Amino acid sequence: MSEVMQSQKESNSSALSFHTQKDRKDLVFVNFGPSHPATHGTLRVLCALDGETIVAGIPEMGYLHRGFEKDCEVHPYTQCIPYTDRLNYLSAIMNNVGFCKAVETMLNVEIPERVITIRVLMCELNRIIDHLVCVGTNLVDLGALTNFWYAFNPRESVYNILEKVCGARLTSNYIRIGGLSRDLYPGFETEVEAVLDEVMVGVEDMEKMIENNRIFLERTQNIGVLSAEDAISFGWTGPTLRASGVESDLRKSEPYYGYETYDFDIVLGSAGDTYDRIYVRFYEIRESIKIIRQALKRLKPGPIMTADKRVALPPKEMTYGNIEGLMNHFKNIMHGILPPMGEIYDATEAANGELGFHIVSDGGKNPYRVKCRAPSVMNYAAYQQLIEGGMIADAIAILGSINVVAGELDR
């Protein structure tokens, strides 16, 4: 649609205006962000506008660069886990799982069955709340204010559950290397079932409100189209890539934590526009609900921390009872977790795409280097191509749909 507008403009330029040459003095420079209600965090785009059309846009990032990578080099592995919480703060447990999975692979630690099921369950719950925020804020930017509440109210119920399990609503710090920090509380299963019903009601209400709404359809269909080749070249993964029609999901292609035994589908879009990106998220919420229901049936009682002595603290009777337990405890606390020397890259399917951690270990208790491969960086790198030639109101709709989370983008 934007190419049609552009060519019309060029051919009728003498009819519409007296200028036949493109002149800089006709342009208005508008700074979109970094303090802006629709930028969802601290992004900045300097736009050159010709009327409502964006002629050129320069995106900038780094306004929330908090030094995650340098901080990880001076903290032991377990103390890096709260830093990973704040990367994609909408779905904190997925970042924890990504980091701990990489360290556990380096150490070759065997995790108990119950831990695997609970990690899958919590990851899918976090995926649901991440998608709810993305869709809710995207619709608010388009003007559909009620959807914001319909998206956030089920989130509060999920937060109540997360608070009872982890201790905190947002920054959970729940996963430890080798297991979990604490077990689930009694009554967890019934509460999760109730919450899933509430989420379904919220999603269905939102869909009913927007699916035949002409404003929504005209503002999202064929806006911000990215073809499959471009999406792959930009390194897009996750729901944005699936909306462009490419079948790529790490849970199916390189399954981990038993994902190959769960029954769920990959949601694909066809056009790669904003409409597809929103609707892929709606359907992914449904798929996550399916996975959670299957995981709840598989929950069996068991240990929540591995028995591997290099990683896990011994039970208290051993610590206070005999000298070997005391020495084990002392060594794990003072010397920390010591993975062997080497480099690893391990990735999981987070809510935004492939979240990878490249960890270089020098055999000491602090990692030598941690690099977080954040999917938001790739999503935002394509932003310049997506908005140029379109209108500034469309730029806001597109930004919401590519789900740039500033904590992950700037690390």
Place this chain on the structure above:
Amino acid sequence: MGMNPQTINEFPVITTRREEVIAWGRKNSLWPIPFGTACCAIEFMGAISSVFDISRFGAELVRFSPRQCDLMIVAGTITHKMAPILKEIYDQMSDPKWVISMGVCASSGGFYQNYCTVQGIDHLIPVDVYIAGCPPRPEAVFDAVIRLQDKLENKVEGKIPPAQFQAVERRFDY
């Protein structure tokens, strides 16, 4: 509020002080500008949402233009790259204005003690209320708004200190 209801020719009348009426109007209609950068902004959104409902305290009209606001809630980490922008938005707000620093990152840098994080926004702008927490619960935001309302009326812990009342009365510039 020190009201003395009376009637003059059967018409109900309340007598009070000018400062009290103005403070009552200001405290119940704080218009916040959420300068939200990171995770605390999500908790602030939770505070605005209908489950926790900040509009009970009158502070529901979040405007993103600094000229239309009087309360700036800095929610999230402020990095050195963001610092000039924070100062500029604060300068653009018109008096009287108040600042709530939400979360430990805004109050003191949080656990990011490194080359890129400002160790507390009070290096840049004057702060009225600090909220601790990472992130603070929405109820903590309400506690801060209530303390700010008390501060607006020159009350300490809900009571007006008698000796200080005369001295601080002149601080308001109408």
Place this chain on the structure above:
Amino acid sequence: MLTNTELQEKIKSLLPGAVIGMTDTYGIVDVETNQKLPQLIQILRDDSSLKFDMLLDIVGVDYSEYPEDKPERYGVIYHFKSLAHGHRLMVRIYLDEDEPEVGSIHDLYKNANWLEREVYDQYGVKFLNHPNLKRLLNHVQFVGHPLRKDYPITREQWLTETDDLMDEMDVRLREKGYR
């Protein structure tokens, strides 16, 4: 999908003189290469049985305090994935301390532009023929490269004025035909 041994065989024979070493790091083939990196990556992307069409990440590492001896101080590691076939690859190059330079691959993958800018920002590695090698994460008045091991973590640098980005805008407008 090619197994790791098949991948190693295939990549050794691709470009003579490009592959210096090859290992297997926790299940991913790790290829060490020299300054012929852009040509090697182009062949890796275009070859039909390899088809590494997605650049996942570019990681910079400063090996100056590493206990094992590495050939040079800086390492730049490229992560690739093939969506068509499903295999993964790591390509690394070691760059020396005084003039860390390597050819840019921004014309092969569109996200390499920003990923290379980030490595330049944090480590000071220069990418030749890069269209816009500016800082990405740190502010415009920052001096030094913070992720290097000799940069102390608590050294803060204040910014007095935000970058107005008009230099990049001028270039972009000229590309679009505005004078």
